[in-house]
Amino acid sequence: MTRMSTLYSRLSYGSGTGLMGLGASARAYAASTTESVWLLADKMAGLTLGDWAIIVGMVCTMGTFAVNWYYRRKEYQLRETGGA
Incomplete structure (x- = not known):
């Protein structure tokens, strides 16, 4: 987890604000992406x-x-x- 928090701080310059400028924060974007990646990985593991x-x-x-x-x-x- 420390690696991800370092990534967050580098991407958002420590503010936690949006990367895309559309109001979506980096953490919210990463959380939704992480969930879909885990679902995909779970499906692939079952093949x-x-x-x-x-x-x-x-x-x-x-x-x-x-x-x-x-x-x-x-x-x-x-x-x-x-x-x-």
């Missing part, structure tokens, strides 16, 4: 190896699709311009 395999497979499939689309588009553009 089995099979679940991770499915997630990695989906990410790799989308990556392959994106790379293929990019290079096919480039190839089409080169053919359209005459290869120059």
